Amino acid sequence: MEAVRAGLGAFIGLWLTGFFVLSPGVDLDYGLYLVAPLGASAVLMFAVPNSPLAQPWSAVVGNTVAALVGVAISLFVPEPILRIALAIALAIVATFTLRAVHPPAGAVAMTVAMSPEAVQHLGFWFALAPIATGTVSLVFIAIAYARVTGRRYPLRQFDQQNRHGTTDRIAVERLGLSEAELSDILQQYRQSFNLGVEDLARLIGAAELLAAAHQSGTTTAGAIMSSNLITVEANTDLGTVADLFRRHRFTSLPVVDDKQRFLGIIFQMHLISRARDDALRLDRGFMPALRRLIDPERSKPVLALDIMSVTVPRAIAATPLGALLPLMGDTDVDAVPILEYGKLIGIVTRTDLIAALARSMVRTEF
Template sequence: MAGWRAYGPAMAGPKGIDLARAGIGAMTGLLLAGLALRGLSLGWLIAPFGASAVLVFAVPNSPLAQPWSVVVGNGVSALVALAVVAVLPAAPWVMPVAVGLAIIAMLALRALHPPGGAVALLVALGTTEGWAVTLGSVVLGSAVLMLAGVLWNRAAGRAYPFRQPDGPGPHGTTDPTPQARIGVDPAGLQAILEDYRQSANLGVADLARLVGAVEEAAAARRLEGISAADIMSRDLVTVGLDTPLAEVAELFRSHGFTSLPVVDGDRLAGVIFQIDVIRRADTMTAAEMMQTDVPLVRAETPVGALLPILSDGGTEAVPVVQDDRLVGIVTRTDLVSALARRLAGG
């Protein structure tokens, strides 16, 4: 019976937001592409655009869905099919030839896009339009669909094109993020994908994310059995909502802290980080300076769960609360010390 599972769904169940992103995005992109074609008297939508929309809006991180693949893949497929039809005599076998040559052309140009095969087949089936109209409608429709995908995916919080150019990190430098500095370099990852013939299915950036997640999970496994309560600071120095800036600055100087919890009674109100003192030097009190959207954990939270929170540079410390009451705080130093002790066998 276990063998029948291979015929079931191979994909994880989608979230509601993913359904909306893909479905509404595809409808919007196709509508814009159709209107652009109609406005330039280049016809309307063709069937392969529906398949392109699936890739661009449902799996925008796939190498097959990237802008180069969408526009060049569809375009060169149409061009190859037009050439085949023009050179070879009309016959049923012309259509498979057009599709086969289109696939070769897409692979050669590193623009493999599955809907391109459908474009080649559609053109080879016969068109009454000239080369310019046929090629123009395919390229323009693909380009509009791709641009709509760029705008839609970015508005929905997803990176598209997925392979972003190198840019400044969170600190305005070109250094990789701390998580990316140790591990396989991009060239090595690309070599792995090519060795296993997976470069068309998975991008380097995608593989890097997976490798990073596996490494992080392995590190968390080394910390099994340790909770936030085991490593947190308990004798806390805190400030109230009305604590003036000068007093906050003095506490940072005298204690060498990188963060200070702000409390209202015994309940956590927010956290002030050292950088806040610099960025908001014109404020007067702790309440005006503190951050209130910091991640929180409970005393029983496994230390492994703190790794992604404290390693991405987004926060210096994580408050530990019980029913909104502050009971401790875990800093990066606490986490590094715990990991060092576990790795040393202590």
């Protein structure tokens, strides 16, 4: 799926750039034509968008500066082989100095050095069109495509706000290392152009989470799950759902059919979100909207199937405890249903998980 996502993104990016911005042919009058290095840039932006080498600064500045270097060398060095080698070498020096290393920039410099007719006709304008124009177009398309497909481009910076709008690191990335220390690690191992600080923090956090999973031993979901469950059916009205939340202080309720087959799950947040949406849509206060939402006497009551989530993670009784950690580590999921051949046999909540980890720590100490 990731390969298809990247390939489709490159297709869309180059097709839109070629159709609306540049041209598949060679227009020497304005320089608005596709060049091969843009294909290499598309590979980075759509296949490895987290790479420091694929970021907008590296792509736009790297390609443009390489084109400027290539044009300058072409104007003063007539011998082809020397011209090509010198253009690429100086492009590397220039982009490295500007912290804009972008591998396709080498191909840009080489393309310019191998195309003296274009250089003579366009001169330094070649760096603006097609190089800068085409690269900027790809960057904007890659940004939009990443958002649509659930990826992040440009790469999130270390001190950027999280999805809650605060500056706290997400749980799996709250390390005892500062940004400067993480940067030093990358510099020490010569990885600063291959990996960003944000990626390193994410990898270390994932490794720590995996190590914690190993320490949890052989405990499985079946050993810690709640099995005597309170459930609702798809046609249960939200008034009944709200009463169950209030009576039992649950944060989630599984939805099943008459044969105990799992259909979905309702979290308290689903009620709050739906009430907020209704309040905005009907231009009324939140509490009146919530009372209307859970009113069983309304002409057409809202049912469990109308707000339940069907895309939550699931597990089986034999699932190791460690595999449940990332599912509830920093997501909106408060509980993971445990299924057996599609039927609900239990549920593991965050409370169950914390209790199991606490018991594991006690056993380790003694």
